[in-house]
Amino acid sequence: MVVFGIKGGKEAGQKFIESLKLFSHLANVGDAKSLAIHPSTTTHSQLSNEDQIAGGITPDLVRLSIGIENIQDILGDLFQALAQT
Numbered sequence: 093m094v095v096f097g098i099k100g101g102k103e104a105g106q107k108f109i110e111s112l113k114l115f116s117h118l119a120n121v122g123d124a125k126s127l128a129i130h131p132s133t134t135t136h137s138q139l140s141n142e143d144q145i146a147g148g149i150t151p152d153l154v155r156l157s158i159g160i161e162n163i164q165d166i167l168g169d170l171f172q173a174l175a176q177t
Contacts, residue, residue, distance in 0.1 A: 095154070099177075102132055104177045106130055106133055108154055112128050112169055112170075114166065114168075114169035116128070119134065119135050123159060124159050125161065126159035127157040127159070130153070131153055132150070
């Protein structure tokens with residue numbers, strides 16, 4: 093599991109997730125395939141902004157669960173998605 097913030101806030105976080113090609117956009121963790129999610133607009137979207145912040149869910153937060161794909165493919169996908177945000 094890798095969790096980090098994307099410079100640019102909520103919009104940049106969403107754009108990053110949408111730009112990923114190898115990663116699946118799912119809330120699961122521990123899968124054999126790489127997964128990515130933007131908690132602020134998905135799993136925690138029912139909470140108010142204040143409740144999200146209190147729970148550590150910042151608007152820029154992205155969560156990745158790294159799978160068993162080739163590391164070069166994983167890194168390539170992450171770098172190309174970062175370049176688009």
